[in-house]
Amino acid sequence: xxxxxxxxxVLCLLAAGAVVTAAPALAAGPERYLHVKVEDASKGESVNxxxxxxxxxxxxxxxxxxxxxxxxxxxHHAEMNxxxxxxxxxxxxxxxxNEFVTVKEKDADVRVAKANGNIVIHVVDKEKKDQTVDVTxxxxxxxxxxxxxxxxxxxxxxxxxxxxxxxxxLLVTVQxxxxxxxxxxxxxxxxx
Amino acid sequence: xxxxxxIVLGMAGTAVAGVGLLCSEGFVQVKVxxxxxxxxxxxxxxxxxxxxxxxxxxxxxxxxxASEKIxxxxxxxxxxxxxxxxxxxxxxVEVTEPDQHVRVSKSGGSIxxxxxxxxxxxxVSTPIRAIEGTVEQLAAASPDPH
Numbered sequence: 001x002x003x004x005x006x007x008x009x010v011l012c013l014l015a016a017g018a019v020v021t022a023a024p025a026l027a028a029g030p031e032r033y034l035h036v037k038v039e040d041a042s043k044g045e046s047v048n049x050x051x052x053x054x055x056x057x058x059x060x061x062x063x064x065x066x067x068x069x070x071x072x073x074x075x076h077h078a079e080m081n082x083x084x085x086x087x088x089x090x091x092x093x094x095x096x097x098n099e100f101v102t103v104k105e106k107d108a109d110v111r112v113a114k115a116n117g118n119i120v121i122h123v124v125d126k127e128k129k130d131q132t133v134d135v136t137x138x139x140x141x142x143x144x145x146x147x148x149x150x151x152x153x154x155x156x157x158x159x160x161x162x163x164x165x166x167x168x169x170l171l172v173t174v175q176x177x178x179x180x181x182x183x184x185x186x187x188x189x190x191x192x
Numbered sequence: 193x194x195x196x197x198x199i200v201l202g203m204a205g206t207a208v209a210g211v212g213l214l215c216s217e218g219f220v221q222v223k224v225x226x227x228x229x230x231x232x233x234x235x236x237x238x239x240x241x242x243x244x245x246x247x248x249x250x251x252x253x254x255x256x257x258a259s260e261k262i263x264x265x266x267x268x269x270x271x272x273x274x275x276x277x278x279x280x281x282x283x284x285v286e287v288t289e290p291d292q293h294v295r296v297s298k299s300g301g302s303i304x305x306x307x308x309x310x311x312x313x314x315x316v317s318t319p320i321r322a323i324e325g326t327v328e329q330l331a332a333a334s335p336d337p338h
Contacts (some may be wrong), residue, residue, distance in 0.1 A: 031280055048286040055275040062268040189282040 030187045032164045037191055042178035048191050053164040060157050071157025072148055086151055089142050092119060114139075131176035138166045217241040218301060218319035225313045240318065244325030247333075255333035266331055273327065277301070277320045 034056065036049040061071040075085060092100070092114060101112040109124040119142065121135040144162035148155040163169075163185055174181040217240040224234040247255070262269070276298060283297040293308040303323065307314040 033282070044288075044290040046286075046288045048283070050282050050284060052275075052279050052282065055272070055279055058275045059268060059272050062271045189280055 031189070032185055032187050033189055034163070035182070035184050035186070035191055037180075037182045039180045040178055041180075050189060050191065052189075053160060053185065057157060057160045057164070060160060068156070071160075072150075072153045072155050074150075074153050076152070085154075086146055089146055093139055093142050093146070129177040131174065134173045136169065136171055138162075138169060140166050213241070217244075217322050217325070219317075220319070220322065221315065221317040223313075223315040227310065227312055231312070240322030241325075243322045244329050247326050247329035250333075252333045255330060259330050259332075259334035262327070262330055263334055266327075269327055270324075273320055273324045276303070277324075 032053045034051045034053055036047070038047040040046070060068075064070070067074045067076075095114060097114050097116070099111065099113040101110060103110040107125070107127045109122075109126075111120075111122040113120045113122075117139050119135075119137045119139065121133070121137075123133040125131040125133070140162045141159050144158040145154045145156070147158045166185070168184070168186040170182070170184045172181065172183040220236075220238050220240045220243065222234070222236045224232065226232050279298060281297070281299050283295060285294070285296045287294040291310050293306075295304075295306040297304050297306075298320075299317070301321070302317045302319045305314070305316045
């Protein structure tokens with residue numbers, strides 16, 4: 001009987017130790033990765049890039065170069081042809097799901113919409129062998145970009161942080177006759 | 193006789209401790225295999241601690257130029273190496289071409305670079321802690337360290 005109590009005590013201690021050890025990891029959640037995959041079937045070439053988002057989040061604020069400082073990008077109104085980017089993004093953020101822009105031309109189709117909490121951009125370039133570009137940006141990312149107090153700044157570090165909380169998301173796909181580009185976020189450290 | 197035994201034991205202990213210390217940072221491995229019929233096969237495995245130690249003994253004036261150039265990037269390098277150390281094992285970059293394959297990955301505390309091309313196969317593995325040690329030695333060599 002006494003031996004059973006001792007065994008039970010040891011098992012309880014081991015379980016408690018395991019919980020204490022695993023708690024920080026569970027609290028932090030699984031690591032999330034930004035993946036980029038470029039494939040050129042005609043040349044048999046491919047480039048795969050996998051970046052842990054937590055790493056990017058830590059490194060970005062340390063880079064101070066040109067318009068990037070402390071994880072924030074400063075844009076100059078003169079370069080935006082008078083367009084107030086923050087006001088534009090804010091207007092999209094607060095608008096209900098809708099198709100904002102639809103352009104159909106001889107050489108290109110463009111569609112910009114808001115759907116299911118995402119900004120969706122779809123471009124078909126008919127001049128480049130029907131190259132299609134799809135961009136999906138979760139509104140959480142837009143909110144994070146606009147979270148700085150300054151009007152001429154976008155908070156890229158906050159956007160990266162929001163991206164790590166946004167779940168699995170396919171951000172960009174570009175496809176033409178031979179090339180395919182994909183940018184996405186998930187919790188796997190490989191592209192398989 | 194007992195005294196001699198103690199001396200031998202002391203020397204052996206010191207040697208084991210020295211080897212243990214030297215190996216504590218892991219090993220740097222450089223492996224090059226030339227694919228020609230008479231090609232060289234080179235495989236060098238050295239204690240990673242030799243890197244920072246070597247950097248420590250290089251005269252400071254010889255490192256001053258490199259050290260000054262690295263100063264602006266030190267915060268980024270330090271954060272990058274720290275987060276690399278904490279990161280899970282992952283393949284950061286993989287480039288595949290019909291006749292070439294390049295892979296940069298983190299594996300078990302080391303940065304591993306593998307290149308396979310028609311001429312040769314190259315494998316380089318360096319412990320991150322050794323890179324950090326060498327960078328810090330380089331940073332300390334600046335006449336005006338930040």
